[in-house]
Amino acid sequence: MGACRDGFEIRRGDSGYPRCVAELPQVPPVLYVRGDATVLDLPSLSIVGSRRASPYGSAICELAAGIAVESGIPVVSGGARGCDQVAGWATLNAGGRHIVVLGTGADVVYPSTAKALVDRVIETGGCVISIEPWGTPPQRWAFPKRNRVIAALSSATFVAEAGLPSGTFSTAEAANELGREVLAAPGSIFSPESRGSNYLIANGACCIADEEALEVAISRIYGTLRFCRKDARGYGGLKGNEQRALDMIVASPLRVDELASHLDIDGVSCLTLVSSLEIQGLAVRLPDGRISPSKSALHALTRLGHNG
Known part of the structure; x- marks a missing residue:
């Protein structure tokens, strides 16, 4: 394990190299890490979705992240605009630990809108990782590789919202290839933002139709129970x-x-x-x-x- 800049490197074969990442067909030789790497070996839930998140997609991300935190499970995302960042902030606001997997070097925050999130992740005991060397700028070919790491880190990947076509599919496909479970929230058949999610469900993803369904899925996959429920308070007053x-x-x-x-x-x-x-x-x-x-x-x- 080597140190570099404000982070450090974990090489394949080191005792701290996460076993889940070692299950990838092409195992990354080095992980570049900032923050607390011990969170990488905990069972976690990946939450992914559209960069152009609708209010529906954002609400689903917040719901899923909250249930994960209340079940004692860290949340993984890619730090991208939209669903990724919503899931990240929801995790931190609920008091949970978050793992951000970047497609750039771990010291190069992209997009720039993720900087505050990344800083807060490190401050609260989470970590930021990459398989790209320090200083690597954003390059299109790196993000599919990043998505495979997001899938590998978690026992399940939850797709909150995705259009068709969508970059989210590479994460879902990687999860399937690794034998991980794919969960997806359905949406209206008239909504372009939900076509990808509905397609995944039609092709075998576990349908998360409501809050209870996600609780049950997490309990089944992770063997843990959510410790609290929200009070049933509505918006009221509408006629x-x-x-x-x-x-x-x-x-x-x-x-x-x-x-x-x-x-x-x-x-x-x-x-x-x-x-x-x-x-x-x-x-x-x-x-x-x-x-x-x-x-x-x-x-x-x-x-x-x-x-x-």
């Missing part, structure tokens, strides 16, 4: 078309004109209704103009068992 509108956009994000048509109201009334949901923090506008439930609304619906 008539507000409740109907929220139910509709939970099923699939809609444009204002589509929502107005479904509700059988005029466009001005629909804009007023949407504005009310936005003010209450229950709805947000996606970059393409569709109206989507917010993360807080989705979390509330999850706690209620949806429309409970």
Whole structure:
């Protein structure tokens, strides 16, 4: 084991080389590490997904990371924009330990938006690792190799949200090849952001349809129980078309004109209704103009068992 810069190197054959990574068909000769490497040998859950995470995908990442932490399991991600970073911050905010696998050198934070996350990971007893030498800049060919390490580190890989095609698939494929379990959250058949996740489920991934399903999967795979449950508190106070509108956009994000048509109201009334949901923090506008439930609304619906 050699030291370098503000990190150190673990070579294949060293006592600290994680056994799970050694199971890769092409074992990386060196791991470049910053932080506490002891977390690498703990059973962990990889959470991956779209870089363009929707509120739905972000809420799922936060839910999955919270359940993992409450089950005593570290979370692995790639530190990328979107689902990776959401899962990372959710893990840290819940008091858990996080492992970030970079496609660059372990001392080169990419994307730059991950810097605060990486710093916090190291401060809280997690670690940042790479199979690329110190100082390696981002290069496209390195990220599929990084994804194989993400899959190898964990007993299961959870796909929160993925389009089709999607880079997330290389992680899921690597997990399958290693005999690891792939878990995936389903989404609307009308949502482009969920086509990849639904495809994985159709081809054998374990379908995580609700919070309880993820608890059961983690208990089965890791032999551990979650130590607490959230209180069942909903958002409350919605009546008539507000409740109907929220139910509709939970099923699939809609444009204002589509929502107005479904509700059988005029466009001005629909804009007023949407504005009310936005003010209450229950709805947000996606970059393409569709109206989507917010993360807080989705979390509330999850706690209620949806429309409970």
